[in-house]
Amino acid sequence: MSNTITATVPQVVFKTRVRDESVEGPNPFRWQDVSTDDIFKGKKVIIFALPGAFTPTCSSTHLPGFEDNYDEFKSLGVDEVYCLSVNDAFTMFQWGIHQGVKNVKLLPDGSGTFSRLMGMLVNKDNVGFGLRSWRYSMLVEDGVIKQVFAEEGKCDNCPTDPFEVSDADTMLNYLKSA
Numbered sequence: 001m002s003n004t005i006t007a008t009v010p011q012v013v014f015k016t017r018v019r020d021e022s023v024e025g026p027n028p029f030r031w032q033d034v035s036t037d038d039i040f041k042g043k044k045v046i047i048f049a050l051p052g053a054f055t056p057t058c059s060s061t062h063l064p065g066f067e068d069n070y071d072e073f074k075s076l077g078v079d080e081v082y083c084l085s086v087n088d089a090f091t092m093f094q095w096g097i098h099q100g101v102k103n104v105k106l107l108p109d110g111s112g113t114f115s116r117l118m119g120m121l122v123n124k125d126n127v128g129f130g131l132r133s134w135r136y137s138m139l140v141e142d143g144v145i146k147q148v149f150a151e152e153g154k155c156d157n158c159p160t161d162p163f164e165v166s167d168a169d170t171m172l173n174y175l176k177s178a
Contacts, residue, residue: 008143010117011036014107017089031089036114039107040143043079046171047107048137049120052129053087053095057163062135063099065168070103076175078139080105086112086121086132109133123156137166139174147174 013036017029039045048066050058066073066081073081084107085092092106115121115133124132136150149170151162 007145009036009040009140009145010114012114012117014039014114015089015110016108017093029093034107036143039080039082040140042142044077044142045080045082045140046073046078046137047082047084047140048166048168048171049084049109049115049118049133050135050166051085051124051132051161053085053091053106054098057161058085059095059099062163062167063101063104066171067099067101067104069168069172072172073175076172078175082107084109084114084133086110086115120150120154122154122158124158126157126159135161135163135166137171139171149174 014034016032016034018032019028020030021028023030046066048062050062052058063083066083070081081103082105086109088110089108092108096106109115112121112131112133120134120136121131122134124130134151134154136148138148139146149165151164151166153160153162
């Protein structure tokens, strides 16, 4: 499903972890709050959301598609590409290492606040996940949502996990035609 809208992104604070060499010990990271404005203000950003780190389609196709096409997104005027999932910062960090991510920024929506305010939080108890994000991608310019590609059939405990329009190719085609 493709929607052109002019709403703004929800105002939330993401709980992230950042490397800090001043932190002693084997885990040199500290908590850092990142606001919606930190991510979107004055920037052209792609954010794509998926059900979960380390899950099959998310790991084999969704994240790799955006990572592989990062340079092309940049050449089309995109400042940053973010992958959002209702996972904690530790899980997102380890998934990024496991996936070899170098360019896409992984954004933990641990409590699902952003996903809920976007209207994209769904219950996936049928597969043991609890509350997760529905799969979608969107283009945001200076906090204004310009385009959303949300998968059809959004529902709680959906028996399927569609992956037709939230992929990197759909977003690339949209940007090239804009």
